[in-house]
Amino acid sequence: MKTVDILAPGPMMPMVLEKLAEQFTLHRLWEMDDKDGFIKANAHTIRGLATGGHVKCDAAFMGQFPHLEIIANFGVGYDSVDAKWAGQHGLVVTNTPDVLTEEVADTCLGLLLMTVKEMPQSERWLRDGKWVSKGPYPLTHTTLRGKKIGIFGLGRIGKAIARRLEAFGLEISYHNRRRADDVSYAYHDTLAGLASAVDILISVAPGGPETHHIINADIFKALGPKGIFINIGRGSAVDEKAMVAALQNKTIWSAGLDVFENEPSVPAELIGMENIVLLPHIGSATHQGRDAMGEKVIVNIKSFVDGHTPPDKVVHTIF
């Protein structure tokens, strides 16, 4: 008998919804006409939320459910969940780490190469017939050779990116709040220090209040006029207006961006820039990667309901 009520506030992968519905009583809030009415009538039955990237699970939302115990997030980044509030109120938050690490690192390397080697631009040149009408694509403005790379957020994905960059023969340094004891890359105790020491800054740091707009005008100034900024972490970590200005004024040279502040909206100024590369948040976007993430959502909820500590309980909720 299905005895545990799980609420999905927004759409999720069909596979996740199907498996949840097999094991639990699943409520699909986003499909309901009278969402407030449903919550008023049923809030006391809900024990778990299954949620994904763009649905805000803040205190006001979670606080409506008096018997809520677990929030299972689809995504390693759980910045849309107020995990601190959840922890303070005895709720467990889980995420989907590890299974997407190598996938996202692959995407990051692709984005880096596309940006530095102007691959989308040169492909457009070919498709537009310019190879025939104008001749070869112009030599690229820059190269990866001899470049110093800084990684902001040297965690699981950051280290997977760094391992790939080592094979490229590039010098790596990083900034985290704490020095990582399992790497020998140069550590900078400030983000500004890292930005001023490198040619290319890669952000793979989480979103949330601690990193909000941490990459601002000062950081772009420190990166400098030949600098390239790659973001595969979270758009909210960047002051997007400052980044647009830095690109327009040539405070930095270029950027490769997989994530944005108000997805899926991307500022028109960025869309109009020929010399930057924009991807629609595809870091983990393969069937294999997303299926593995979906499995984790199910396993985390099931394990919690069965009375265990879920394997991916996030650290914010451990006091």
Ligand code: NAP
């Ligand atoms: P992780 O292992 O937790 O790594 C995060 C790293 O960031 C840690 O090394 C942490 O080190 C550092 N960090 C956290 N807060 C910081 C702060 N305020 N200042 C400086 N450093 C800070 O996480 P992960 O699995 O690598 O994932 C990282 C992020 O990538 C996710 O949170 C998500 O936002 C993003 N992501 C994006 C995609 C995509 O599709 N584009 C896919 C997956 C993940 P300290 O604790 O020492 O500071």
Ligand code: 8YV
């Ligand atoms: C997903 C991500 O695209 O895991 C993350 O933190 O950013 C991506 O893997 C996203 O979470 C799906 O909503």
